[in-house]
Amino acid sequence: MKGRMNGGGLRAYAVLYLLFLYAPIILLPLFAFNAGTIIAFPLKGFTTQWFQEMWGNPTLRRALTNSLTIAVSSSILATCLGIFAARASTRFAFPGKGPIMGFIMLPMVLPEIIVAMSLLVVLLGAGIELSILTVILGHVLMCTPYAIAVLTTAFSSLDKSLEEAAFDLGETRWGAFRLVILPLVMPGIISALLISFTISLDEFIIAFFLAGNEPTLPTYIFSQLRFPKAIPVIMALGTVLVALSIVLLALGEYFRRRGNARIGATGTGGLV
Amino acid sequence: MAASRRSEAVQGATLIAPPLLYSLLILAAPLLTLLFYSFFLLKTGYSDLEQGFTLENYRQLAVDPIFRAIMVRSLWVSGLVTLATVLLAFPVAYYLSFVVRPDRKALWLFLITIPFWTSYLIRVFLWKVIMEQNGVINSTLTGLGIIDEPVTMLRTVGAIVMTLAHAYAPFAILPIFVALEKIDRSLLEAGRDLGESRLMTFWRVTLPLAMPGVIAAVLIVFIPTVGDYVTPELIGGGRIPMVANFIQVQMLGLNNRPLGSAMSVSAMLAVAVIAGIFLLVNLRYLKVRQ
Amino acid sequence: MTEDRKPMIECTGLNKHYGDYHALRDIDLTIREGEFFSLLGPSGCGKTTLLRVIAGFEDISSGAVLIDGKRMEDVPANKRPTNMVFQSYAIFPHLTVAQNVAFGLRRDSRSKSEKDALVEEALQMVGLKGYGKRAAHALSGGQRQRVALARALILKPKVLLLDEPLSALDRKMREQMQVELIKLQRQVGITFVLVTHDQEEALVMSDRIAVMFEGRIAQLDGPEALYARPADRRVADFIGVMNFLPADVTGEDAEGNVTVDVSGLGEVVLPPKQISRLTSGDERPMVGFRPETMTLLSASATRSQERETGATIDEVVYYGDMTYYDLRLDGSARGDGNARPVRISMRNVFGREVQDVGTRTRVAWSPGSLVLFR
Numbered sequence: 017m018k019g020r021m022n023g024g025g026l027r028a029y030a031v032l033y034l035l036f037l038y039a040p041i042i043l044l045p046l047f048a049f050n051a052g053t054i055i056a057f058p059l060k061g062f063t064t065q066w067f068q069e070m071w072g073n074p075t076l077r078r079a080l081t082n083s084l085t086i087a088v089s090s091s092i093l094a095t096c097l098g099i100f101a102a103r104a105s106t107r108f109a110f111p112g113k114g115p116i117m118g119f120i121m122l123p124m125v126l127p128e129i130i131v132a133m134s135l136l137v138v139l140l141g142a143g144i145e146l147s148i149l150t151v152i153l154g155h156v157l158m159c160t161p162y163a164i165a166v167l168t169t170a171f172s173s174l175d176k177s178l179e180e181a182a183f184d185l186g187e188t189r190w191g192a193f194r195l196v197i198l199p200l201v202m203p204g205i206i207s208a209l210l211i212s213f214t215i216s217l218d219e220f221i222i223a224f225f226l227a228g229n230e231p232t233l234p235t236y237i238f239s240q241l242r243f244p245k246a247i248p249v250i251m252a253l254g255t256v257l258v259a260l261s262i263v264l265l266a267l268g269e270y271f272r273r274r275g276n277a278r279i280g281a282t283g284t285g286g287l288v
Numbered sequence: 289m290a291a292s293r294r295s296e297a298v299q300g301a302t303l304i305a306p307p308l309l310y311s312l313l314i315l316a317a318p319l320l321t322l323l324f325y326s327f328f329l330l331k332t333g334y335s336d337l338e339q340g341f342t343l344e345n346y347r348q349l350a351v352d353p354i355f356r357a358i359m360v361r362s363l364w365v366s367g368l369v370t371l372a373t374v375l376l377a378f379p380v381a382y383y384l385s386f387v388v389r390p391d392r393k394a395l396w397l398f399l400i401t402i403p404f405w406t407s408y409l410i411r412v413f414l415w416k417v418i419m420e421q422n423g424v425i426n427s428t429l430t431g432l433g434i435i436d437e438p439v440t441m442l443r444t445v446g447a448i449v450m451t452l453a454h455a456y457a458p459f460a461i462l463p464i465f466v467a468l469e470k471i472d473r474s475l476l477e478a479g480r481d482l483g484e485s486r487l488m489t490f491w492r493v494t495l496p497l498a499m500p501g502v503i504a505a506v507l508i509v510f511i512p513t514v515g516d517y518v519t520p521e522l523i524g525g526g527r528i529p530m531v532a533n534f535i536q537v538q539m540l541g542l543n544n545r546p547l548g549s550a551m552s553v554s555a556m557l558a559v560a561v562i563a564g565i566f567l568l569v570n571l572r573y574l575k576v577r578q
Numbered sequence: 579m580t581e582d583r584k585p586m587i588e589c590t591g592l593n594k595h596y597g598d599y600h601a602l603r604d605i606d607l608t609i610r611e612g613e614f615f616s617l618l619g620p621s622g623c624g625k626t627t628l629l630r631v632i633a634g635f636e637d638i639s640s641g642a643v644l645i646d647g648k649r650m651e652d653v654p655a656n657k658r659p660t661n662m663v664f665q666s667y668a669i670f671p672h673l674t675v676a677q678n679v680a681f682g683l684r685r686d687s688r689s690k691s692e693k694d695a696l697v698e699e700a701l702q703m704v705g706l707k708g709y710g711k712r713a714a715h716a717l718s719g720g721q722r723q724r725v726a727l728a729r730a731l732i733l734k735p736k737v738l739l740l741d742e743p744l745s746a747l748d749r750k751m752r753e754q755m756q757v758e759l760i761k762l763q764r765q766v767g768i769t770f771v772l773v774t775h776d777q778e779e780a781l782v783m784s785d786r787i788a789v790m791f792e793g794r795i796a797q798l799d800g801p802e803a804l805y806a807r808p809a810d811r812r813v814a815d816f817i818g819v820m821n822f823l824p825a826d827v828t829g830e831d832a833e834g835n836v837t838v839d840v841s842g843l844g845e846v847v848l849p850p851k852q853i854s855r856l857t858s859g860d861e862r863p864m865v866g867f868r869p870e871t872m873t874l875l876s877a878s879a880t881r882s883q884e885r886e887t888g889a890t891i892d893e894v895v896y897y898g899d900m901t902y903y904d905l906r907l908d909g910s911a912r913g914d915g916n917a918r919p920v921r922i923s924m925r926n927v928f929g930r931e932v933q934d935v936g937t938r939t940r941v942a943w944s945p946g947s948l949v950l951f952r
Contacts, residue, residue: 026383030396033380037403037457040414043424047417055417056427097307108300116304120311125508127515129532130552133539134318137325137549157314160307180635181668183656185682185733195681199672211405218407221517225540234409241413241522254410261406269398 041258047248048255055247066252076253079231082148083217086232090155091163091212097156098163098208105164106171117164124161128221131157136225146228154222159212166211166272170204171197203271210268214261233257325549345550355534355551362530363558365445366513369452373509374502376453377460381501384461385468397465404458409518415451416442416522443525451523452513460505467501468494499573507563514559531555583610585647586737586769587632592641594627594793601627603793605641609737609771609786614763616772616780619790620816626741628790629773633739634658646736661730662739665746667722669714669729675701676710678725682733700728703762720751727762737769744779756782777817781805789813805868810855811951814866820949821920823910825865827952838950840865842910842920843887846945856951863952869923871947874903874933875940884942891937892919900925901932905941 043055048067052060070076104110105117123131135154139146174197182192220234227235237253240246326346330339349355384396403411418424419441426438441447471494479489517532526533531551538548567574585608592605602624609615617625630636631643634655643650645659661682670678679697686693701707704724709717717725723743730738743759744752760783763770774780780787781801788798797809808814811822829837834850843865856863875886893904904919922941926932933939 026379026387030380030383033376033457034399036454037400040411040418040454041403041406043414043418044410054422054427055420056422056424057431097310100303100305101307104300104303108296108303110297110300110304113300113304116308119316120307122311123315125511127512127532127555129515129517129535130319130322130556131315133535133548133552134322135314136539137545138318138321141321153314157311160310164307175666175668177664177666177668178670180655181662181664181670181729182681183654184633184635184660184662185729186656186685187681188656191684195684196670196672214405218405218409220407220409225536234407237407237409237413241416247417250413254407254413257410258406262402265402265405273394 044251044255044258048251050248050251053245053248055251066248067256070249070252070256073249075231076233076236079233079236082227082230083233086148086151086155086223087213087216089152090159090216091209093152093156094159094163094212095167095205095208097160098167098212099205101160101164102167102171106168106174107176121161121164123158128158128219132222132225135222139226146226146230148227148230148232150226150228151223151230151232154226155216155219158219158222159215162215163208163212166208167201167204170201170207170272174200203274206271207268210264210271214264214268218257218261322549322552325546326553329546329549331544331546345546346554348547349550349554358529358531358534359555359558361528362514362532362555363562365448365452365530366510368445368449369456369513370506370510372449372453373456373460374464374505377457377505378464378502381461381464381468384465397462400461401458404455408455411455412451412518412522415447415454419447419523442523443527445528447523448519448528451519452516455519456509456513459508463504463508464498464501467498467504471497496573499570503567503570503573506566510566511559511563514555583612585609586611586613586645587771588642588644589628589632590642590644592628592631592643593639594624594631594636595639601793602631602638605793605795607788607795607798609769611736611769612767614760614770614772614783614785616774616784616787617790618774618777618780618787618816619796621775623790624793625773625775625790627793629662629739629741629771632737632771633660633662659736660739661733661735661737662741663723663726663730663743665742667726667743667746669717669722669725671715673714674710675706675712675714675717675725678714679710679728679732681729696732697728700732703731703765704728705758719746720755723747723755731762731766735768737771738763740770740772742773742775744774745776752779759783781817789816791816806947807851807949808854808866810857811864811866812857814854814949814951819869819921820866821869821922822864822866822951823907823920825863825950827863836950836952838863838865840948842907843885843943843948844909846948848945848948848950852946852948853950853952863950866949866951867920867943867947869902869921872905872920872922872941872943874922874924875942884944886940886942889939889941891933891935891939894932894935896932898926903933905939907941 046059047055049062049064050059051063051065101117101120105113132154135150136146139150144150178196178200179192182196183189187195218234220238223232224235224238231239233253237250240250327341327343328338330342330344380400384393384400388396416423420426421438421440421442425441426435429435430438475493475497476489479493480486484492514530515532516530517536520526520528520530520533524530529537535548535551535555538544538551587607587609589605589607592602592607593600594602605628617628619625627636631638632645634650634653634657638651650658670681673681676694676697679700680693683693683696688696697710698707701710704727706721706724706728709721709725714722714725723746726743740759744755747755756779759770772780772783781804784801786798786800787804788795789804790796791812797804797813799807799809804813804817808817808820814820823841823843825838825840827836827838828845834853835847836850836853837845837847839845846865848865873884888908889905890908891903892906895902895904901924903922903924905922906919910920924930
């Protein structure tokens with residue numbers, strides 16, 4: 017069954033491809049701890065200076081607070097909306113289901129610039145002041161489709177008769193949801209929260225256009241790119257962000273798998 | 289749970305209402321506003337004037353050679369990115385599906401998706417750092433004495449294509465992988481059994497069956513890259529603007545929202561038309577039920 | 579018998595539509611207290627829908643369902659005196675065995691220790707004593723089934739509904755569980771309603787069986803009556819094996835006794851109780867008989883009420899305990915050039931030799947075992 021003959025060549029290619037994927041990211045920690053101010057080889061020696069500068073920067077701290085506020089709010093709201101949508105699409109038939117779900121998932125493929133610009137036009141037109149609140153509005157829209165994707169997998173792997181069994185055994189509909197459905201999809205919910213959080217934390221375009229004068233981590237990074245002297249600090253910040261993303265994703269994946277193991281399901285399938 | 293069809297529809301509609309309302313409010317209403325701006329407003333002096341229905345904004349775009357050039361370039365660059373991404377991704381998806389042991393697949397998928405979940409901005413910025421005049425590649429090459437003068441890499445279409453191909457790699461791998469996984473392995477054995485060579489089996493059985501995944505990958509890469517803002521800005525250095533940059537300039541820089549709206553609508557329309565044609569051309573692959 | 583017991587489930591004029599699809603048609607059915615009742619039929623015949631209507635998971639388009647004398651239209655599933663064992667067992671995977679069994683007791687006012695005792699008792703009843711602390715998702719198919727039974731029975735329902743409960747088990751396990759279910763039903767004494775597509779399972783377990791086709795009950799009878807006197811040709815085909823021979827009706831007397839000329843068997847007179855209906859699509863009357871009602875004469879002595887016919891052995895299929903013979907009856911070919919052979923079964927008792935293909939033989943049969951479909 018396996019193409020053993022071309023397996024070796026393919027494997028080499030796949031490994032090269034992974035290197036290509038990771039090459040830029042590997043540079044982050046390398047230069048974040050590099051004593052030189054120019055991002056070029058050879059390395060100049062080890063330092064934690066950039067991390068200290070990063071920590072001492074008040075604008076950066078403000079950006080961090082903003083980013084965390086936005087990411088926490090967006091992920092919770094997006095996951096709540098995602099639960100509604102995933103439950104509706106996996107359990108019920110209703111008219112217009114396909115187009116409605118397609119429409120809600122649209123931000124996954126729609127160019128962000130258009131989402132950001134149209135929202136900006138409306139907000140400005142309505143006289144609403146730009147703030148982290150308006151960023152949250154946009155981020156919830158961007159994160160909801162991903163939350164739905166994760167939650168739909170969680171909800172659809174549930175046997176419908178589990179819910180019926182709970183109902184049959186005397187529980188109310190809400191009781192059946194709370195005692196059976198919710199515990200079983202909880203890993204999916206945590207996974208959706210983590211993924212939404214990561215997306216929001218890393219999102220640039222909407223934050224750039226809708227935040228007004230408030231900095232977020234990505235917009236702060238963007239504003240500093242013009243200044244060569246600031247690059248090493250950005251490297252340090254990037255290292256922290258990427259490390260955080262990877263930890264959150266690994267956690268999300270862990271919860272998703274634990275959820276599968278718990279209900280005895282097997283199967284691969286990634287985060288997308 | 290004595291649920292008739294009707295009450296099931298009501299329950300489903302009730303559940304879908306909150307996310308749907310949110311999308312209507314935050315997505316549909318703004319998009320419709322863009323549409324309204326582009327057809328009913330004109331920039332005159334410092335304010336936007338309501339004109340009644342007008343095609344003036346679209347006329348301006350149609351006659352503007354700069355906009356046409358930018359539009360064509362955006363579509364061309366996106367096309368190149370899509371081609372490069374899907375071609376580079378297919379062998380990886382194939383390797384994942386056909387060669388990697390089942391218990392290792394999850395790990396590989398995880399490894400491939402991780403870079404995607406790290407900040408897009410930072411990844412683009414890193415490519416800039418890598419390709420700069422005094423950046424990682426040039427400093428390494430001159431340091432090793434391979435070249436004397438630094439090579440210009442930034443501000444080229446090639447650099448944009450590579451950066452975007454890197455950014456959208458998982459988007460291409462995952463749908464192709466899913467399509468390959470769905471292929472009944474006995475079909476391939478049947479192909480071999482019927483006397484086809486390995487290559488011909490791939491060509492006549494595997495590839496057609498993987499086409500739904502390839503088509504999904506093409507659309508998923510092509511549609512958002514047309515509207516990419518960060519890469520032309522950072523890697524193109526503003527020299528190679530694409531539609532997103534142009535829209536931003538019109539909307540904010542020149543404060544011409546009607547024209548910016550008309551551009552957004554035109555860009556979405558162009559992408560939709562191209563995606564539609566692409567789907568139509570490949571319809572026969574999508575009709576196959578596996 | 580259960581004839582004199584009070585009705586537990588009464589369905590009258592039941593209809594169920596899904597859009598244009600007519601899932602249940604004019605179902606009239608009474609299931610009595612303490613009865614082991616089966617709904618039997620091929621997939622899509624409406625048996626599961628009927629079970630779910632009784633459970634309260636599906637509403638009805640017209641008609642009435644009464645359980646223990648009370649109308650059920652407005653009673654939701656969680657308030658009905660029925661409990662269900664699901665086809666997939668629907669064991670809650672995040673709970674232990676004991677938590678699963680105790681699930682329905684949550685709203686009960688009894689003390690924790692009383693509930694624990696009930697759980698232990700229920701587990702013992704299904705042969706899972708000491709399994710309480712185990713994780714439910716680690717159980718085998720048979721064990722899940724038992725947990726599902728204990729979970730439903732602990733609530734002392736008036737009716738236990740079982741939706742294809744044995745279909746996921748392998749053959750040996752299935753046969754074992756059939757016996758256990760019968761014992762369990764006798765022990766608890768409540769009404770069991772079983773949905774199955776396996777006619778053998780229904781025959782083994784049930785007091786009475788409703789055979790369903792296309793949303794209708796085709797026959798409602800005890801297992802023996804169902805087997806020996808199928809109401810129509812389709813029921814006969816669905817339950818066990820039956821041979822069909824073309825027949826011509828040559829006369830009928832005032833009492834309803836019908837004289838028929840059966841291809842290969844000759845002329846017989848059949849009383850009304852041996853006469854059933856044809857199903858639409860059949861053109862000609864048929865006479866049917868079960869494989870075990872015809873005997874190879876070389877193997878047993880003739881008895882007085884039996885008749886004899888010559889035959890040739892066409893095919894021999896050896897099953898260990900049984901041998902099946904496909905026979906070509908003498909004279910069966912007249913007028914029906916391509917008449918199919920009939921199949922008979924012989925137990926392989928000690929000293930009885932298995933016959934060879936092509937052997938000329940004689941068979942004995944009794945008119946009393948024939949059914950006329952007209």
